[in-house]
Amino acid sequence: MKICLLAEPSPNPVLASVVDALAQRHTVTVGGAPASVDAGHDEVADLYLLKSRSAQAQAIARRAQAHGATVVNSPDATATALDRWAMAQRLERHGVPSPRTWSCATLEAMSDEAELDGLPWPLVVKSRTSRRGDLVRLVRDQEELQALLPEWGQEPVIVQEFIENDGFDIKVWVIGRHLSAARRAAALEICDKSQDVAIDDADLPDAWRDAARAAGAALGLELFGADLVVRDGRPWVIDVNAFPGFQxxxxxxxxxxxxLESFATTSLATTRTVRS
Incomplete structure (x- = not known):
């Protein structure tokens, strides 16, 4: 089986080990140029793993999908997860418990008092497009908002209501039917993955599992991470990441x-039928 990983170069040890394991039984390539998809059906891989957030990688994935290849996660699902406004709308439409969210063309435009009228302080301000080094900040008042303008004034943003919680995020990782979780100090305060505390399966409430899986289903994701916070025992989905590092x-x-091997095995016959 031919497998192509679309990902930026990174020292992610989990992904490196996955590639090594798959390469023992399959033909695995990393990256991929558009020509490899456009040149002909025979050169298209059977399975594409869309880890990259780049527009080029998503374009490659879409062309491969059009030629009958299987893409995990699909380009449409990945694009929705990268657009936080589209994500918020999808979660709301599917009844997934998540914060109320508003969108604004730029942070500078949002700072106008008329735009802020009636919004519940404090607010969580995020870049609309999820990417490395983006804006994610808890803003308690107008003064703190104004302080962000010199650096982020022209940034398209979303604004979420802040869900009061115990100061911890529940990190949930979903790989098909496999689900695991850990507790981490809230990313709004600090992001120290080394301090994650794994949550035993027996201690993970069904409501937390259900919320994470509902979020993935709403976005059409098979491999994803969901960030939850808990208020009065109820989980709220505050973010969803398509194909995280799974560390x-x-x-x-x-x-x-x-x-991936079971997914590919069940879908490979369909893929070859489409190509023929």
Missing amino acids: GARNPVESLVTY
Whole structure:
């Protein structure tokens, strides 16, 4: 089987180990140029793993999908997860518990008092497009908002109501049917993955599992991470990441390899039928 990983170069040890394991039984390439998809059907891989957030990688994935290849996660699902406004709308439409969210063309435009009228302080301000180094900030008042303008004034943003919680995020990683979770100090305060505290399966409430899976289903994701906060025992989905690094998940290499091989096995016959 031909497998192509679309990902930026990174030292992610989980992904490196997954590639090594898959390469023992399959032909695995990393990256991929548009020509490899356009040149002809025979050169299209059977399975594409869309890890990259780049427009080029998504374009490659779309062309491969059009030629009958299987793409995990699909380009449409990935694009929705990268657009936080589209994500918020989709979660709301599917009844997934999530914060009320508003969108604004730029942070500078949002800082106008008329735009802020009636919004519940404090607010969580985020870049509309999810990317490395983007804006994610808890803003308590107008003064704190104004302080962001010199650097972020022209940034398209969304604004979310702040869900009061115990100061911890619940990180949930989903790999097909496999789900694991950990507790982490809220990213709004600090992001120290080394301090994650794994949550035993027996201690993970069904409501938390259901909320994470509902979020993935709403966005059409098969491999994803969901960030939850808990208020009065109720989980709220505050973010969803398509194809995260899975560092911190339980047995991520084994789970990913098992899932991808079973997914590919069941879909390969369909893929070859489409191409023929």
